[in-house]
Amino acid sequence: MPGRIGVCSWSLSPGSPAELVEGLGRAGMDAVQLALDPIRKGEWGERETIAAFCDAGIDILSGMMAMAGEDYSTLESIRRTGGVRLDEYWEANLAAAGENAALAERLGVGLVTFHAGFIPDDPTDPKRDLMVDRLGQIIDRFADRGVSAAFETGQETAETLLGALDEIDRPTLGVNFDPANMILYGMGDPVRAIELLAPRVSQVHIKDAVATNEPGTWGTEVRAGTGQVDWPRFFDVLRSRNVRCDLLIEREAGVDRAEDIKAAHELVASMLK
Numbered sequence: 001m002p003g004r005i006g007v008c009s010w011s012l013s014p015g016s017p018a019e020l021v022e023g024l025g026r027a028g029m030d031a032v033q034l035a036l037d038p039i040r041k042g043e044w045g046e047r048e049t050i051a052a053f054c055d056a057g058i059d060i061l062s063g064m065m066a067m068a069g070e071d072y073s074t075l076e077s078i079r080r081t082g083g084v085r086l087d088e089y090w091e092a093n094l095a096a097a098g099e100n101a102a103l104a105e106r107l108g109v110g111l112v113t114f115h116a117g118f119i120p121d122d123p124t125d126p127k128r129d130l131m132v133d134r135l136g137q138i139i140d141r142f143a144d145r146g147v148s149a150a151f152e153t154g155q156e157t158a159e160t161l162l163g164a165l166d167e168i169d170r171p172t173l174g175v176n177f178d179p180a181n182m183i184l185y186g187m188g189d190p191v192r193a194i195e196l197l198a199p200r201v202s203q204v205h206i207k208d209a210v211a212t213n214e215p216g217t218w219g220t221e222v223r224a225g226t227g228q229v230d231w232p233r234f235f236d237v238l239r240s241r242n243v244r245c246d247l248l249i250e251r252e253a254g255v256d257r258a259e260d261i262k263a264a265h266e267l268v269a270s271m272l273k
Helices: 019-027 046-056 074-079 087-107 126-144 158-168 178-183 188-198 231-240 256-271
Strands: 005-008 031-035 061-064 110-114 149-150 173-177 203-206 206-211 218-223 246-249
Touching: 005 061, 005 256, 019 046, 019 256, 031 231, 031 246, 046 087, 061 087, 061 178, 061 246, 087 110, 087 126, 110 203, 110 256, 126 158, 126 246, 149 158, 149 203, 158 173, 158 188, 178 188, 178 203, 178 206, 178 218, 188 203, 188 231, 246 256
Parallel strands: 005 031, 005 246, 031 061, 061 110, 110 149, 149 173, 173 203, 203 246
Antiparallel strands: 206 218
């Protein structure tokens, strides 16, 4: 069923390729989803990164792109600013997509994921047409370089996302399924969502969360296996629907992320027995 098991580079909050390699060693991992923007912006050297990974035997399974202008401070702020929604950042984000696509091609990375932004549920909403057009342009930038792309789940329901995928209608477009995001954003049951989106899943994030008790506020991310994701049922769907993709551990909270990543790896191993 699965491909490789790795970890998202930003989970370890590295300040350099060397720090990332050291963190991966502490977590016992040898494969990564790599945040591309630090390299694209020149904060990390491309050759330095490649050399550090080669020396340590680290494989890059996929890339990640963040959009300029995103504000995750509240649910309302990210609803307004997420993904490709903001007009004032659109040209910069499109240009960044082209640069990240070229970088992914040079690194031999075949998949890049990102948040599309909150896609309106209403098919007649003009903002939906605008976002579908913009997202199609970004997918085309990656496809021009032989790179597939995937939208991360959570900022809309599975039904809305599936409809948008059909509208965008690109063969190189898929879903990066994050079960915890469905809970964090209050967008439905992750197991029901993976059942619906399974044919479109290109990658899975291993992350867990508990829902908020206050509508309009964030849920809480927790160590994998201690939240509300029903992992046995989730992996049963992956098996029954024959989802074949890499599983990337993501941890964006917690005081000992290396230990949390180890625990997530153990959880996945137990689910795959």
